[in-house]
Amino acid sequence: MEREVRDIVIIGTGPAGYTAAIYTGRANLNPLVIDGYQPGGQLMITSEIENFPGFPEGIAGPELMGRMRDQAAKFNAEFVFGSVTEADLSRRPFCLTLEDGSEVLARSVIIATGANAKWLGIESEDRYRGRGVSACATCDGFFFRDSTVFVIGGGDTAMEEALYLTKFASRVVLVHRREEFRSSKIMSLRASKNPKITTMLSRTVDEILGDGQKVTGIRLKHVETGELEELPCDGVFMAIGHAPNAQMFAGQIETDDYGYIVTKKASTETSVAGVFACGDVQDYTYRQAVTAVGTGCMAAVDAERFLESIR
Structure with a gap:
C-alpha cells in the first residue's frame, strides 16, 4: 500500500511552530506537527511573560503555549509526539524518521526546532x-x-x-x-x-x-x-551562547558557521526548495517569542505558495 504523503510537516512546537500550524491549518493544508523533545519549546520553562502583546497582566509561558496549541488544533493541525532523528531532504517527497523508527513523507517541511541556551x-x-x-x-x-x-x-x-x-x-x-x-x-x-x-x-x-x-x-x-x-x-x-537544533539536517541544508539555518533575504526559504525555517533555528539576532511568531507566519505563507506552485 502506498504510504500517505503529507502536504506539509512542521517540526517543532515553540511559538514559531505553533504559528505555522495555525496559518497552514487555516489554509486547509492539514499540517502534521511533530512535537519535538520539548513540546512548547523554551517558553515552557518561563514562569511569566510580560512582553507578549495582548497580555497586559502577563501570562505564564506554559499557558501561552497551551493556548497556541489549542488554536492550532482548532484548525485541524495534527500533533505527533516525538522527535525527528533523521531527515532525507535529497528525495521527493522528503522523508523524516522519528525516534520510534516510523517515517513521515512530506511535500514541504517547515523547520521550527529552535535553539537552546548553553x-x-x-x-x-x-x-x-x-x-x-x-x-x-x-x-x-x-x-x-x-x-x-x-x-x-x-x-x-x-x-x-x-x-x-x-x-x-x-x-x-x-x-x-x-x-x-x-x-x-x-x-x-x-x-x-x-x-x-x-x-x-x-x-x-x-x-x-x-x-x-x-x-x-x-x-x-x-x-x-x-x-x-x-x-x-x-x-x-x-550568556555563554546558544546552540540551534539543526543537527539532523547537517550536510543537507545550508547553515552558517554557528549551525543556524540560512534563509533567503525577506523569506523563510532555505537552500532546499520546499523546506522552510523559522524561529530561533534561523534567528540568532532577536530570539524573542514575538519574532518567532512572525517568522512562523512567514514560513506558513511561503510553504502554501510553494505547494500551489507544484500542483
Whole structure:
C-alpha cells in the first residue's frame, strides 16, 4: 500500500511552530506537527511573560503555549509526539524518521526546532531556573529593577546582556573564566565605560546560592588559586551562547558557521526548495517569542505558495 504523503510537516512546537500550524491549518493544508523533545519549546520553562502583546497582566509561558496549541488544533493541525532523528531532504517527497523508527513523507517541511541556551550544567542552575537564573536579559531583565545581577560569559553576547541589564539593575557584574574578554573591542569598551558594570575575571561559577525559592547569591571559584568567594546577588544570567537544533539536517541544508539555518533575504526559504525555517533555528539576532511568531507566519505563507506552485 502506498504510504500517505503529507502536504506539509512542521517540526517543532515553540511559538514559531505553533504559528505555522495555525496559518497552514487555516489554509486547509492539514499540517502534521511533530512535537519535538520539548513540546512548547523554551517558553515552557518561563514562569511569566510580560512582553507578549495582548497580555497586559502577563501570562505564564506554559499557558501561552497551551493556548497556541489549542488554536492550532482548532484548525485541524495534527500533533505527533516525538522527535525527528533523521531527515532525507535529497528525495521527493522528503522523508523524516522519528525516534520510534516510523517515517513521515512530506511535500514541504517547515523547520521550527529552535535553539537552546548553553548552560553550565550545575544542579543549582536547574533548581533556580526561572527563579533568578535566566539566559535572556531581554525576557527577564525587567524583574531585576534595583537589583544586583551577575552575567556569566566573555563574548559579545555577554556584553550585550550586561549593558541591557543596566537599564534595570543597580549593579551588573560580568564574570569570565579567562584573564581577558573575547568580545569585540567596541563592545568591551562600552561595557567598561558603564558605571554600573564591574568585572571579575579568571573565575568560574562553583554554585548558585538560594533560599529554596529564589537566588540569593553566587559562589565563584578563582581559576588559578582555587579560592572560593560567596557574593550576594538577586539574579544570574547565563550568556555563554546558544546552540540551534539543526543537527539532523547537517550536510543537507545550508547553515552558517554557528549551525543556524540560512534563509533567503525577506523569506523563510532555505537552500532546499520546499523546506522552510523559522524561529530561533534561523534567528540568532532577536530570539524573542514575538519574532518567532512572525517568522512562523512567514514560513506558513511561503510553504502554501510553494505547494500551489507544484500542483
